Amino acid sequence: MTKRIEEGETPIAPSTHGGAVVTVSSLTKLFGEIVAVDDLTFSLPRGTVTGFLGPNGAGKTTTLRLLLGLAEPTAGEALVFGRRYRDLDQPAHRVGAVLESTDFHRGRSGRDHLRALALAAKIPPARVEELLELVELATAAERRVKTYSLGMRQRLGLATALLGDPELLILDEPANGLDPAGVHWLRRFLRRFAEQGRTVLVSSHMLAEAAQTVDDVVIIDHGRLVTTGRLDELTQDGRTLEDVFLALTGAAS
Amino acid sequence: MALLRSELLKQRSTRTLLGLFAAMLGLVLSAALLHSLLPAEQLANRHTQLMVFGRGEFLGVLFAALLGAMSITAEIRHGTIRPTFLFSPRRDRVLAAKVLVSFTIGAGFGLVAGAAAVAAGTAALRARGIELQLDGRDYVLLVAGSAAAASLWAAIGVGVGALVRHQVPALVGICAWLLFVEGLLAGDLVGLGDVGRFLPGSAASAISGQDPGALLAPATGLALLAAYAAVAALAGALATSRRDVG
Numbered sequence: 069m070t071k072r073i074e075e076g077e078t079p080i081a082p083s084t085h086g087g088a089v090v091t092v093s094s095l096t097k098l099f100g101e102i103v104a105v106d107d108l109t110f111s112l113p114r115g116t117v118t119g120f121l122g123p124n125g126a127g128k129t130t131t132l133r134l135l136l137g138l139a140e141p142t143a144g145e146a147l148v149f150g151r152r153y154r155d156l157d158q159p160a161h162r163v164g165a166v167l168e169s170t171d172f173h174r175g176r177s178g179r180d181h182l183r184a185l186a187l188a189a190k191i192p193p194a195r196v197e198e199l200l201e202l203v204e205l206a207t208a209a210e211r212r213v214k215t216y217s218l219g220m221r222q223r224l225g226l227a228t229a230l231l232g233d234p235e236l237l238i239l240d241e242p243a244n245g246l247d248p249a250g251v252h253w254l255r256r257f258l259r260r261f262a263e264q265g266r267t268v269l270v271s272s273h274m275l276a277e278a279a280q281t282v283d284d285v286v287i288i289d290h291g292r293l294v295t296t297g298r299l300d301e302l303t304q305d306g307r308t309l310e311d312v313f314l315a316l317t318g319a320a321s
Numbered sequence: 322m323a324l325l326r327s328e329l330l331k332q333r334s335t336r337t338l339l340g341l342f343a344a345m346l347g348l349v350l351s352a353a354l355l356h357s358l359l360p361a362e363q364l365a366n367r368h369t370q371l372m373v374f375g376r377g378e379f380l381g382v383l384f385a386a387l388l389g390a391m392s393i394t395a396e397i398r399h400g401t402i403r404p405t406f407l408f409s410p411r412r413d414r415v416l417a418a419k420v421l422v423s424f425t426i427g428a429g430f431g432l433v434a435g436a437a438a439v440a441a442g443t444a445a446l447r448a449r450g451i452e453l454q455l456d457g458r459d460y461v462l463l464v465a466g467s468a469a470a471a472s473l474w475a476a477i478g479v480g481v482g483a484l485v486r487h488q489v490p491a492l493v494g495i496c497a498w499l500l501f502v503e504g505l506l507a508g509d510l511v512g513l514g515d516v517g518r519f520l521p522g523s524a525a526s527a528i529s530g531q532d533p534g535a536l537l538a539p540a541t542g543l544a545l546l547a548a549y550a551a552v553a554a555l556a557g558a559l560a561t562s563r564r565d566v567g
């Protein structure tokens with residue numbers, strides 16, 4: 069629905085139609101003396117899969133936590149759909165996220181894990197069953213999570229993020245622990261998700277895998293932006309993503 | 322309402338609740354039966370009978386407090402606090418739902434503990450042929466007071482858990498406080514003396530009508546403990562809203 073603009077009012081660019089889905093501007097986060105995120109600015113266009121890359125400790129996870137309202141920025145802002153996460157009307161219906169593949173109570177079944185969260189966001193139980201089928205956990209749904217393999221936990225995490233049928237998916241290292249078939253499945257899933265006009269931000273340090281999945285990259289190091297742009301443009305001179313990454317993050321010997 | 326149902330399912334869907342309940346019931350029955358082995362002349366005393374039957378209130382309070390604390394510390398420990406707050410970014414509402422659900426389950430814990438202690442104690446005294454010195458009001462206070470005290474302590478537990486965040490220190494702290502810290506503070510060693518009856522554990526015992534000479538009146542104890550519970554829950558909600566989630 070288009071919002072009618074009153075005469076004399078400055079038109080505001082709608083954030084959800086062609087505009088940026090994620091807007092990070094001058095974002096800074098200090099933990100005591102440590103600068104985890106340092107004046108970081110980038111934005112994500114709609115309908116893309118963006119790889120959020122950087123060495124360990126570069127500030128990727130902290131940035132994602134700030135974006136999701138789990139932590140408060142020291143300065144700057146991190147917005148989704150033009151607003152702070154906590155100010156979204158029904159956040160689970162707009163943004164789905166997995167920060168840790170271990171965020172389950174080990175003694176609770178996969179189904180109950182999904183149901184408890186679905187209840188909180190008023191998502192119908194049928195949606196839980198739908199997702200258990202999608203991530204191929206329907207037969208394991210009654211089992212307690214402690215019996216799940218790492219790959220099964222990754223898939224349960226993905227199901228959690230997808231419960232509200234979100235427009236933006238934020239995943240932190242989703243391929244960890246997946247076997248080759250799982251990685252292939254995830255890649256195809258993320259591609260299809262973006263083809264529907266939805267947006268994915270996926271952090272990774274598995275560059276070879278990321279290079280096969282993402283359209284765009286945001287590379288950070290020491291909490292600062294190193295580069296951002298289209299993957300095919302960054303690698304057009306024949307260099308691989310790994311070459312580019314190592315050269316830019318100064319890790320190359 | 323949605324959050325209440327979510328929190329209730331979280332409580333029901335692990336074995337923690339059943340484990341705590343079984344441990345509590347086992348301890349209540351053992352405590353009542355062991356105390357009923359005291360010398361007959363001591364047990365014939367009304368004061369001692371109230372003390373023995375009051376073990377239900379004490380254990381109901383202890384386990385309800387642990388249950389309340391675990392409703393938040395278990396989420397932090399397992400990391401489910403992240404999805405919980407992603408699905409409901411209004412953290413104060415999540416805390417309120419935890420307080421309400423823990424309060425309700427805590428009341429059940431207290432009710433069962435109070436009733437079990439009275440039942441086991443009565444049976445044991447009868448078996449030994451010791452005359453019961455308690456009247457109807459005593460029994461009502463012992464059982465209903467235990468339910469009220471445990472429900473309020475469950476809310477205190479949520480607040481303590483939200484403030485401390487780490488599961489082990491929170492649970493150890495609650496146990497330590499109820500088992501001996503209060504006793505030390507109120508006892509001769511620290512010498513708070515008369516002020517001791519205003520501490521939250523003593524207020525809980527007062528609600529179930531124990532030690533009428535030394536403790537507050539049941540209604541006063543109830544009001545005081547409700548104030549403690551409100552302060553703890555508010556402090557926990559405030560801290561949770563302001564701090565970053567790990």
